[in-house]
Amino acid sequence: MQNSRRAALTLALFLSACTTPRVSAPPSSDQLVITSVRVIDTEAANASVPQDVLIADGRIAAVAPAGQLKIPRGTRSLDGSGQFALPGLIDVHAHIGEGGAMPNSEAGRERALRQFLRYGVTTVFVPGATGAGDADWLTLTERCRAGRFACPGLYGSGSLITARGSHPVSTIFNMPDDVPAAMTEARGVTVLDPGTDVSALIAAKKAAGVTAIKIVIEDGPPPWHPKPRMGDAQIRAIVTAAHALSMPVFAHISASDHVRIALDADVDGIMHAPTDVLPASLVRRMADRGMWYVPTFSLYDGILTWARKQREADPDALSGVNAEVIDSLAAAPFLAAAAEDEAGALGYLxxxxxxxxxxxxxxxxxxxxxxVNNPFVYPGYSAHEELSSMVRAGLTPAQALRSATIGSAKFLRASDRLGRIAPGFEADLLLLARNPLETIENSRTLVSVVADGEVISDVVSSGRGL
Ligand SMILES: [Zn+2]
Structure with a gap:
């Protein structure tokens, strides 16, 4: 990895010193050139003139105006004429599952990982639960690295940490308060008891290969409220221990009051939107702290659009989704009740x-x-839904796309290698038939996806329907 990165950087430096095309490299089938494609810079909110993008060993080796690169012999070619290249989408709240209401399984996990790639989601952050607990994390990432199955780039928290008797153990999981640790860890959740050695716990997670810590600051969402919540001193102890090991802490919240608790404890980011409106004083504190905000509209939106029969009518939503996943949703009684509470969902949105x-x-x-993996929140497809939701809420397409690329890359502390199409960056990109800066739904006009330098063969495109 180091060598290929250095080779790519060397090539890039070499290129920038040249005025005439003279790049040469040994013939290699590992190299790919995308020709005459307009490259989108989500930071500058523009699309370039047609460029050639040279990819070698999973990295972007060079980007130059069309026709100016000398392409090494044996390089595979992808014609990008008339198309737009967008950096690979990064979903930083994606449990590894298929969006149904069924138990986690090895086969389901593999299918879910593949689905991300088919929709152009080339990197995910897994915030615990659903077969991505501390005990599974190293095995999973090693299997992906070994190419055992197709995976997006994986970052994650391992088992999320919650208070005993709290969300999601006593709520969604419906487990008793005295549930043994082995049972919650199997679902990717660490239950924190008073007196736990927090430093040792965080160190063990770091040793398990996780890249961040996820905690739950929640006294029970409806209809389970009220439930116990993690104490302020425990939250502070977790943040102190994680920061000492250079790991950020992200918190599940559901109310402005939880955001205040997170700010007081120096938490790095919050997941989900508060159900009430954030007061200006808290918004200011979040901006001053540089606290990450990950709104996750898709959870409620999934239920709403399903209730209105929109999603089942959209073949792009269900492409590759197993019939048993759909059946599991139809059989879950609590979902029918949730879908009937349209006024509640609309108020929340x-x-x-x-x-x-x-x-x-x-x-x-x-x-x-x-x-992802909440009911109807399907892997890959939901990132495009989330982009649309953010724009419906008032962001420009460029702001929404920035959050999904450079923003999410910074969230992962990986903005030196993810989120842009530039020399030295990982070769993760989407080729689109239309410009998503003009209309966000154009993010769905997929022609090709390149992940880690490999062309994904079975992408799902809405190009014809838009
Ligand atoms: Zn979640």
């Missing part, structure tokens, strides 16, 4: 939209998270 407008205006950093 209105507040979530207002909160997004407030934090965006104040300059709070934004990352895209869909909360």
């Amino acid at each position: 209105a507040n979530a939209s207002e909160n997004l407008r407030r934090v965006a205006k104040a300059g709070v950093p934004l990352a895209l998270g869909s909360d």
Whole structure:
């Protein structure tokens, strides 16, 4: 990896010193050139003149105006004429599952990982639960690295940490308060008891290969409220221990009051939108702290659009989704009740939209998270839904795309290699038939996806339907 990165950087430096095309490299089938494609810079909010993008060993080796690169013999070629290249999408709240209401399985996990790639989601952050606990994390990432199955780039928290008797153990999982650790860890959740050695716990997670810590600051969402919540001193102890090991802490919240607790404890980011409207004083504190905001509209939106029969009518939503996943949703009684509470869901979305407008205006950093594997929140497809939701809430397409690329890359502390199409960056990109800066739904006009330098053969495109 180091060598290929250095080779790519060397090539890039060499190129920038040249005025005439004279790049040469040994013939290699590992090299790919995308020709005459307009490259989107989500930071500058523009699309370039047609460029050739040379990819070698999973990295972007060179980007130059069309026709100026000398392409090494044996390089595979992808014609990007008339198309737009967008950096690979990064979903920073993606549990590894298929969006149904069924138990986690090895086969389901593999299918879910593949689905991300088919929709152009080339990197995910897994915030615990669903077969991505501390015990599974190293094995999973090693299998991906070994090419055992197709995976997006994986970052994750391992088992998320919650208080005993709290969300999601006593709520969604419906487990008793005295549930043994082995049972919650199997679901990717660490239950924190009073007196736990927090430093040792965080160190063990770091040793398990996780890249961040996820905690739950929640006293029970409806209809389970009230439930116990993690104490302020425990939250502070976790943050102190994680920061000492250079890991950020992200918190599940559901109310403005939880955001205040997170700010007081120096938490690095919050997941989900508060159900109430954030007061201006808290928005200011979030901006001053540089606290990450990941609104995850798709959770409620999934239920709403399903209730209105929109999603089942959209073949792009269900492409590759197993019939048993759909059946599992139809059989889950609590979902019918949730879908019937349309007024409740609409009220929540209105507040979530207002909160997004407030934090965006104040300059709070934004990352895209869909909360995949909640019911109807399908892997890959949901990132495009989340982009659309963010724009409906008031962001420009460029702001939404920035959150899904450079924003999410910074959230992962990986902005030196993810989120842009530039020499030295990982070769993760989407080729689109239309410009998503003009209309966000154009993010769905996929022609090709390149992940880690490999062309994904079975992409899902809405190009014809738009
Ligand atoms: Zn989640």
